[in-house]
Amino acid sequence: xxxxxxxxxxxxxxxxxxxxxxxxxxxxxxxxxxxxxxxxxxxxxxxxxxxxxxxxxxxxxxxxxxxxxxxxxxxxxxxxxxxxxxxxxxxxxxxxxxxxxxxxxxxxxxxxxxxxxxxxxxxxxxxxxxxxxxxxxxxxxxxxxxxxxxxxxxxxxxxxxxxxxxxxxxxxxxxxxxxxxxxxxxxxxxxxxxxxxxxxxxxxxxxxxxxxxxxxxxxxxxxxxxxxxxxxxxxxxxxxxxxxxxxxxxxxxxxxxxxxxxxxxxxxxxxxxxxxxxxxxxxxxxxxxxxxxxxxxxxxxxxxxxxxxxxxxxxxxxxxxxxxxxxxxxxxxxxxxxxxxxxxxxxxxxxxxxxxxxxxxxxxxxxxxxxxxxxxxxxxxxxxxxxxxxxxxxxxxxxxxxxxxxxxxxxxxxxxxxxxxxxxxxxxxxxxxxxxxxxxxxxxxxxxxxxxxxxxxxxxxxxxxxxxxxxxxxxxxxxxxxxxxxxxxxxxxxxxxxxxxxxxxxxxxxxxxxxxxxxxxxxxxxxx
Amino acid sequence: xxxxxxxxxxxxxxxxxxxxxxxxxxxxxxxxxxxxxxxxxxxxxxxxxxxxxxxxxxxxxxxxxxxxxxxxxxxxxxxxxxxxxxxxxxxxxxxxxxxxxxxxxxxxxxxxxxxxxxxxxxxxxxxxxxxxxxxxxxxxxxxxxxxxxxxxxxxxxxxxxxxxxxxxxxxxxxxxxxxxxxxxxxxxxxxxxxxxxxxxxx
Numbered sequence: 001x002x003x004x005x006x007x008x009x010x011x012x013x014x015x016x017x018x019x020x021x022x023x024x025x026x027x028x029x030x031x032x033x034x035x036x037x038x039x040x041x042x043x044x045x046x047x048x049x050x051x052x053x054x055x056x057x058x059x060x061x062x063x064x065x066x067x068x069x070x071x072x073x074x075x076x077x078x079x080x081x082x083x084x085x086x087x088x089x090x091x092x093x094x095x096x097x098x099x100x101x102x103x104x105x106x107x108x109x110x111x112x113x114x115x116x117x118x119x120x121x122x123x124x125x126x127x128x129x130x131x132x133x134x135x136x137x138x139x140x141x142x143x144x145x146x147x148x149x150x151x152x153x154x155x156x157x158x159x160x161x162x163x164x165x166x167x168x169x170x171x172x173x174x175x176x177x178x179x180x181x182x183x184x185x186x187x188x189x190x191x192x193x194x195x196x197x198x199x200x201x202x203x204x205x206x207x208x209x210x211x212x213x214x215x216x217x218x219x220x221x222x223x224x225x226x227x228x229x230x231x232x233x234x235x236x237x238x239x240x241x242x243x244x245x246x247x248x249x250x251x252x253x254x255x256x257x258x259x260x261x262x263x264x265x266x267x268x269x270x271x272x273x274x275x276x277x278x279x280x281x282x283x284x285x286x287x288x289x290x291x292x293x294x295x296x297x298x299x300x301x302x303x304x305x306x307x308x309x310x311x312x313x314x315x316x317x318x319x320x321x322x323x324x325x326x327x328x329x330x331x332x333x334x335x336x337x338x339x340x341x342x343x344x345x346x347x348x349x350x351x352x353x354x355x356x357x358x359x360x361x362x363x364x365x366x367x368x369x370x371x372x373x374x375x376x377x378x379x380x381x382x383x384x385x386x387x388x389x390x391x392x393x394x395x396x397x398x399x400x401x402x403x404x405x406x407x408x409x410x411x412x413x414x415x416x417x418x419x420x421x422x423x424x425x426x427x428x429x430x431x432x433x434x435x436x437x438x439x440x441x442x443x444x445x446x447x448x449x450x451x452x453x454x455x456x457x458x459x460x461x462x463x464x465x466x467x468x469x470x471x472x473x474x475x476x477x478x479x480x481x482x483x484x485x486x487x488x489x490x491x492x493x494x495x496x497x498x499x500x501x502x503x504x505x506x507x508x509x510x511x512x513x514x515x516x517x518x519x520x521x522x523x524x525x526x527x528x
Numbered sequence: 529x530x531x532x533x534x535x536x537x538x539x540x541x542x543x544x545x546x547x548x549x550x551x552x553x554x555x556x557x558x559x560x561x562x563x564x565x566x567x568x569x570x571x572x573x574x575x576x577x578x579x580x581x582x583x584x585x586x587x588x589x590x591x592x593x594x595x596x597x598x599x600x601x602x603x604x605x606x607x608x609x610x611x612x613x614x615x616x617x618x619x620x621x622x623x624x625x626x627x628x629x630x631x632x633x634x635x636x637x638x639x640x641x642x643x644x645x646x647x648x649x650x651x652x653x654x655x656x657x658x659x660x661x662x663x664x665x666x667x668x669x670x671x672x673x674x675x676x677x678x679x680x681x682x683x684x685x686x687x688x689x690x691x692x693x694x695x696x697x698x699x700x701x702x703x704x705x706x707x708x709x710x711x712x713x714x715x716x717x718x719x720x721x722x723x724x725x726x727x728x729x730x
Contacts (some may be wrong), residue, residue, distance in 0.1 A: 072614050154616065155668055158650035162724060177568035182617040185570050234533050245644075246620045248582055249652065266669055269683040292649060316716035336670030336683045 031213050033450050036445055044215035045109035046130075049137075050206070051221050052102040055228070059095040060144075060195065067147075069191035071184050074149035075242040082239060089423040093232030099141045104259050106134045110286075114310050119290040119297035127211040131286050136259055138204050145195035149187055150240030151249035157186045159254075159265070159275070166272040219438040219445075226434030233428025251327060251339070259318050260325030266324070267343035282313070301365050301372075308361035315357045316350055326371070396447035401441040407433050574605035576715075578670075581622060581708040582606075589622065591634055594707040597626035597662065599655035602641065604698060604710055614653055617723050619644040620698055623655050626662050639708070641698035642678045645724045646671055648685040664695075676688065679729060691728045696721025711718050 022028065039050065066085055068077040082090035110130065113119055119127035142160070146153045164175040178193075179186050244247065254262050264274040295303040300310075323346065328338045391399065414429035540548075581589040582708035583600050585689050602622040612618075616709045622639045623632030632636040642664070646653045651668035655675060663681075664673030671683030680686035686693055695721060699711040721727025 068609060072611050155651050158616070158645070158652075162650035165724065176571075177565065180570045181572055182612075182615045184612055184615055220648075243653070245614055245616045249667055265649065268669070270688075275649075334670070335665050335667065336672060339668070339670035340683065354652075487584055504656070 003023045007014055029212060030210065033213070033215055035215060035217050035333065038217065038442065039217060040447075041217070041220045042108075042112050044217060044220070044225075045105055045112055045208075046211075047215055048220065048224050049102055049105040049109055049226065052098050052105060053202070053229070055225060056095060056102060057099045059097075059098060062091050063095055064195060067191075069147060069188050071187050071243075074187055075239065076250075078148050079242075087186050087418070089230075089236070090232070090427045093236055093424075093427055095135065095144075096226060096237040096377050097228045097231045097235075099144055100256075101224065103137060103141050106137050107257075109150040110388060111133055111314070115288070115299070117293070117295070117303060117306075118294070122300065123211075124290045126209060126211060127204050127290050128287055131283060133202060133205045133209055135283055136198055136205065140194065140198045140202065142258065143198065145255055147187055147191045147194060147242055148240065151243050151251040151256075152240050154183070154243040155249060155252055156254055157183065157190065160188055162273040163271060167276060168272065169281055194395050219442045222434045222438035222441065226431040226438065229434060231431075231432025233424045233426075233431060233500075236427075251335075253325055253327070256321060259322075260320035261324070263320040263324035263341060264342040265338060267346050268340050269343055295437060301368050303367055304362055308358040308367065311361045312357035315353050315360075316385075317377045319349065319353065320346075391443075391446075393447070393450065393498065396443060398439060398451065399443050400447070403436055403443070407436050407440070410436065474493065491525065533552075559666055570674045572605075574607045576605055576713040578712050579604060579606060579710045581700070581710055583622075589708045591636065591639065591702060593710055594624050594639075596624055596631045597657045599623040599657065601644065604641075605713070616650075617643075617645060619652070621653070621655050621664065623675050625675055626657065629662070634702040634706070637709070639700055640675060640678065641700070641710070642673065642695040643697075643723045646685060647680065647688060647692050647695065647724070647726050648683070650724050677729060678727070688726075691717040691721070691726035694721070694725050694727045694729050696725075696727050714723070 039344055063081060066077055066081045066088065068074060078092070082487050083089075094194065113127065115132070143165065146157045146160070149157075161175055164179065167170045167174060178189065180189050218452060241249070253259055261275065261279055264278050265271065267274060289306070289309075293303065293306045297303060298309040323341065330338070410429050410433045414426050414433065417423075417426035549721065581602055585587050585600065589600075589602075591655045602620050604617050604620055605618065606613055621644050623640045623642070625638050625640065644652045644654070646666040648666065648669055648671050651666050653664045653666035653671065653673060655664050656662070663675060665671075665675075666683065666685070669684050671680050671685035673680050675687070676699060678697050680693045680695075682689075686727065696715075699720070701709045701711050703709070715722055716730050717726060718730075719727075
């Protein structure tokens with residue numbers, strides 16, 4: 001068996017030949033790493049954003065087979081996808097919730113980079129392209145929910161077109177050239193922008209924005225995909241009402257990433273200032289942050305003004321986002337009073353939030369530094385143990401078998417739900433399967449790591465020490481195991497000690513030089 | 529040395545002259561593509577002639593039978609294309625004014641037609657005939673329009689500078705039987721107005 005695996009057969013040789021050939025391509029300059037253990041997803045939120053972009057590309061391409069960008073057929077074609085096409089409900093929900101996930105991940109990605117000061121050390125271009133990419137992402141999501149041409153979509157299109165029209169001097173020309181002259185053109189051209197122009201712009205920006213080090217963490221990618229599906233199952237997106245020009249629509253609010261802007265539009269102030277200038281100013285200030293930030297340090301704790309600046313922005317976004325959503329439900333009040341936000345009220349709240357956020361930021365920095373100092377002082381006294389789940393080889397195998405069995409069950413359940421027309425349950429189960437797979441993959445790579453660690457050389461001198469270890473009451477490391485097994489493995493431990501001690505006494509070998517290799521990714525195969 | 533001399537005598541060096549030629553050549557080479565920009569806009573080709581007022585039920589509006597304090601949605605200019613006629617920019621609120629605003633007279637002075645595109649952010653407003661309202665209201669940001677003049681009196685549209693506070697309107701003609709027609713239209717802020725932009729009140 002070992003022979004057949006190690007020998008380069010035809011297929012393996014072919015794959016290796018391709019792999020070597022990639023040396024001549026652009027991909028050599030990108031270092032992919034597939035982490036062999038859990039790493040914090042904050043570090044690769046950008047990669048997760050890209051993954052959702054791919055998911056959106058695939059699901060969007062599938063939707064294109066049925067969608068018709070014509071004003072009186074757009075909504076009907078989406079309804080057909082949603083209600084009639086097999087698994088059309090699934091694809092549409094993945095596309096819708098994927099778009100929300102992408103916007104959310106992009107925002108989280110941006111704020112993580114912001115607070116950790118990653119835009120410094122010659123990363124300014126990455127940051128600036130990232131901000132533009134984020135703006136285009138929101139435009140992409142916006143054009144997407146517009147072309148359903150429900151009542152809400154029609155209002156969104158009309159707001160987009162009239163805001164463009166309100167730009168001084170060039171506005172009407174831009175609107176005419178980019179959007180056309182009426183709603184028939186608007187729908188068709190928003191579609192062209194949504195499925196081609198904006199994605200191509202995004203790909204171009206990504207080519208500049210991609211750093212050279214990329215982390216592709218399979219469990220996290222699967223967990224995010226699963227989360228998108230589960231959200232689709234729990235909150236399936238509706239179709240809205242079909243837009244009828246003879247029936248003026250009811251009150252609607254935009255998607256959550258635009259209600260902040262909507263709150264400003266609702267203050268009655270000039271539409272160009274509130275709808276174009278304010279968001280433009282916000283984007284511009286983000287673009288300029290790396291050039292304003294002159295701190296020599298990176299951590300948010302060492303850059304109080306910039307941190308406070310970011311916190312202020314987040315606080316204002318949160319307040320206006322809620323405010324934009326909020327419309328009093330009392331229908332006896334005249335519409336204008338329900339809809340119009342008092343500008344004095346809104347803008348004074350915006351201003352009050354600045355000192356509040358600065359105070360909050362400085363307080364948090366003070367508390368964090370204090371906690372850091374205390375932790376440093378207590379370092380020598382406190383317990384050093386880190387809670388870990390340590391599984392033996394046998395248990396790793398059983399966990400994987402159990403997870404596979406659970407996935408088989410979920411597969412049957414998902415298919416059964418789809419057969420009986422319970423689409424949202426079906427997509428929920430499919431999401432659950434992906435999450436279970438994420439867990440399975442993590443346990444799998446953990447097991448592979450454990451298998452890679454060579455057993456420590458037989459050391460008869462250690463026997464006494466091991467016996468002492470075995471006679472201890474169940475240690476913290478054993479707590480995760482069921483009691484009986486823990487006891488059993490304790491009893492067995494002395495016998496098998498030379499062969500199977502590695503997983504159980506891992507804490508001992510944590511400084512071992514061989515152990516470090518288990519953290520290497522697949523990409524390091526090239527190096528070795 | 530000689531170069532310096534030539535610079536003194538001739539204001540334009542040979543290199544600069546070549547650069548100028550290069551720039552000129554580039555400009556001429558790409559000049560024919562400028563009007564290609566006309567590919568992008570898609571102006572309406574519908575003719576703006578006299579047309580009957582056709583109600584949503586397919587009948588022609590008659591000023592003797594149309595109910596007082598009532599509104600319908602009419603389409604102008606019609607293209608004959610069902611899809612293009614469904615467009616919001618071609619939709620007008622056809623209103624017969626309430627009694628107190630002079631809607632009882634059986635002539636065209638009791639009728640109004642305003643573009644349904646709100647002047648604020650282009651949502652579609654609607655006439656509300658209920659007691660206490662009797663005005664045009666936009667569901668998006670609450671602009672309210674006076675049904676007699678088409679001028680916004682409340683909400684964001686009322687704060688916009690003229691002509692963007694008054695809705696474009698259609699004028700009417702009538703025949704001896706009372707059937708109504710839309711008079712030929714001129715788009716312009718000093719005439720019937722511009723849909724989505726506004727009209728100066730004369």
